[in-house]
Amino acid sequence: xxxxxxxxxxxxxxxxxxxxxxxxxxxxxxxxxxxxxxxxxxxxxxxxxxxxxxxxxxxxxxxxxxxxxxxxxxxxxxxxxxxxxxxxxxxxxxxxxxxxxxxxxxxxxxxxxxxxxxxxxxxxxxxxxxxxxxxxxxxxxxxxxxxxxxxxxxxxxxxxxxxxxxxxxxxxxxxxxxxxxxxxxxxxxxxxxxxxxxxxxxxxxxxxxxxxxxxxxxxxxxxxxxxxxxxxxxxxxxxxxxxxxxxxxxxxxxxxxxxxxxxxxxxx
Amino acid sequence: xxxxxxxxxxxxxxxxxxxxxxxxxxxxxxxxxxxxxxxxxxxxxxxxxxxxxxxxxxxxxxxxxxxxxxxxxxxxxxxxxxxxxxxxxxxxxxxxxxxxxxxxxxxxxxxxxx
Numbered sequence: 001x002x003x004x005x006x007x008x009x010x011x012x013x014x015x016x017x018x019x020x021x022x023x024x025x026x027x028x029x030x031x032x033x034x035x036x037x038x039x040x041x042x043x044x045x046x047x048x049x050x051x052x053x054x055x056x057x058x059x060x061x062x063x064x065x066x067x068x069x070x071x072x073x074x075x076x077x078x079x080x081x082x083x084x085x086x087x088x089x090x091x092x093x094x095x096x097x098x099x100x101x102x103x104x105x106x107x108x109x110x111x112x113x114x115x116x117x118x119x120x121x122x123x124x125x126x127x128x129x130x131x132x133x134x135x136x137x138x139x140x141x142x143x144x145x146x147x148x149x150x151x152x153x154x155x156x157x158x159x160x161x162x163x164x165x166x167x168x169x170x171x172x173x174x175x176x177x178x179x180x181x182x183x184x185x186x187x188x189x190x191x192x193x194x195x196x197x198x199x200x201x202x203x204x205x206x207x208x209x210x211x212x213x214x215x216x217x218x219x220x221x222x223x224x225x226x227x228x229x230x231x232x233x234x235x236x237x238x239x240x241x242x243x244x245x246x247x248x249x250x251x252x253x254x255x256x257x258x259x260x261x262x263x264x265x266x267x268x
Numbered sequence: 269x270x271x272x273x274x275x276x277x278x279x280x281x282x283x284x285x286x287x288x289x290x291x292x293x294x295x296x297x298x299x300x301x302x303x304x305x306x307x308x309x310x311x312x313x314x315x316x317x318x319x320x321x322x323x324x325x326x327x328x329x330x331x332x333x334x335x336x337x338x339x340x341x342x343x344x345x346x347x348x349x350x351x352x353x354x355x356x357x358x359x360x361x362x363x364x365x366x367x368x369x370x371x372x373x374x375x376x377x378x379x380x381x382x
Contacts, residue, residue, distance in 0.1 A: 004302070050331055057287040057337050065280035072357055075345060078364045086371045199283075200338040204368055207335065207375035213313040217327045221298035224334070228291050 003037070004222045010036065011226025012233070015055060019234025020246055024052040024170025024198050025227055027111055030104060031257040035264070039219065041097045041104075045168030046209030047220045049202045051227040052170045056199035058231050060192075068192035073185065077193075080154040081171060081201040084161025089208030092166050102265035104167050108258035111173050112251050119247045153183045165205030170198035275348040282344040286337035290330050297327025315376065339368050 010032045018025030026048040033044035063069040092100065160174035172194040179190035209215050301323030317328035342365035349357040 050334060053334050053337065054287065054291065057283050057334070057341075061280045061283035061287065064276050064283065067276060071275060071279060071345065075342070075357070075361050075364055079360065079367065082364060082367045082371065086367075086374075089371075089375075200342070200364065200368060203335045203338045204371045207372050210314040210332065210335065211375040213316075215314070215331065217314075217317060217324060217331055218298070218301065220331060221294050221327055224294055224331070225291065225298070228287075 007037070007219065008222040008226035011051065011223040012230035013226075014051070015227035015230025015232075016234035016237065017230075017246075017250065018055055018227075019059065019231045020238045020241060021115075021250060024055050024172055024195075024202075025231070026052045026164075026167075026169035027108065027173070027254065028257075029223065029227070030168045031108070031261060033219075033223070034101075035257070035260050039216075041100050042092060042209070042214045043216055043219070045092060045100070045166075046206065046215040047223055048168030049164070049206040049209060050215065050220050051224050052164075052168070052202040053199050053206065054224050054228045055231045056170065056195055056197075056202060058228060059235065060196040060199060062235070063192040063195055068188060069196040070185065070189050070193045071196065073179070073183075073189075074193045074196045076150070077153055077157045077175070077179070078197050078200045080157025081161030081164065081175070081197060082204040084158040084163075085165035085171075085201045085205035086161075086208070088162040088165025088167075089205040090165075091162075093208065093212060093214075095166075098265050098267065100167070101261050105258050105261035105265055107163060107167055107169065107173075108254050108261060112254040112258060114173065114177070115247050115254070116251045119244055119251060148184050149182055153178060156182065161201050161204065164198075164201045165208070168205075170194075171201050172198060275345070275352070278344050278348050279341055282341050283337065286340055287334070290334035290337060293326055293330030293333055295330075297323050297325070297330050299323070301327055335372075339365060339372070342368065 011029070014025040014028040014032065017023070017028060029048040029051050030041070030044045033039040033047060034041050039047070060069060064071060156174065156178040160171035160178065163169060163174060164171040172191075175194040175197065176187075176190045179185040179193060180187050185193065206215075304323050314328050314332050318325050318332070342361055346358055346361040346365065349361055
């Protein structure tokens with residue numbers, strides 16, 4: 001099979017998995033490119049950031065139109081993620097590949113742990129719907145609830161952006177718990193808003209890679225096209241698949257990839 | 269139609285149009301470069317690739333265009349907030365847009381050196 005087709009299929013898989021599980025897909029694209037295709041880690045991260053933007057902008061158009069994403073909260077927190085992503089993108093140019101691999105392994109392990117908790121524990125639903133907030137009267141575009149602890153939210157956003165720019169992920173794995181658990185935004189709104197923000201965060205990190213020459217456009221193109229198609233497919237399939245079973249499979253895959261990345265970081 | 273619907277409609281339309289245009293450019297450029305038999309150069313700075321012409325140039329332009337979609341969306345959002353008279357959100361949106369634009373300019377100017 002031609003390598004271009006394999007790359008497109010990998011993108012399709014990552015995009016579909018990401019859309020079905022509410023992730024950007026970067027958490028899969030970077031390991032696929034590095035461990036599966038032998039691409040240098042910085043090139044994989046740059047390529048992944050471009051894919052993350054494609055996934056975000058495609059899905060955000062639907063989420064924003066449907067009123068699921070809180071545009072005001074997303075833009076406000078993006079001030080933090082953009083700064084963090086720029087720092088991460090620059091920092092990645094200086095860090096040795098083994099250090100990046102070690103950091104990615106840690107992120108994968110955290111992702112697997114977080115998703116495992118979601119699979120094992122019953123997912124709370126009481127906070128899923130936006131709570132009416134009569135005090136939210138600061139403008140005609142204000143949402144029906146108000147996010148709390150904004151300074152914590154901005155601080156956490158800088159960290160999420162840093163992870164995004166450094167490791168080529170969307171940052172949703174940090175932003176969703178931050179908005180939902182710390183800022184008390186409804187879960188559904190947190191997921192959609194995180195997806196809306198990911199495009200801005202990904203772009204801020206991607207510029208450093210694009211202009212540094214860390215993106216191979218012939219490598220990126222089939223992956224981006226595959227991811228865009230996969231995200232659309234995943235959005236359609238998400239209503240039909242058992243998300244809990246899918247998450248359990250995903251945990252196993254991510255845990256295995258974390259181990260492979262950790263071995264790579266140790267030079268094995 | 270309420271202000272919230274107008275904002276959502278504008279942003280959704282700009283996201284959809286920007287993504288479709290960028291993905292179309294990537295697809296056309298990739299097909300042109302591979303079917304046309306352009307020599308593959310590997311990793312290169314995006315500006316250099318755009319300047320060289322041919323299919324790879326269109327492809328690199330598409331990748332760059334995709335990264336510009338969020339900036340375009342912020343411009344649209346700032347206009348929508350301004351029309352709604354929300355000064356604080358206009359300021360926040362302009363700040364985030366300026367940060368993104370500054371990171372683009374900084375990467376273009378100093379990117380190849382780091």
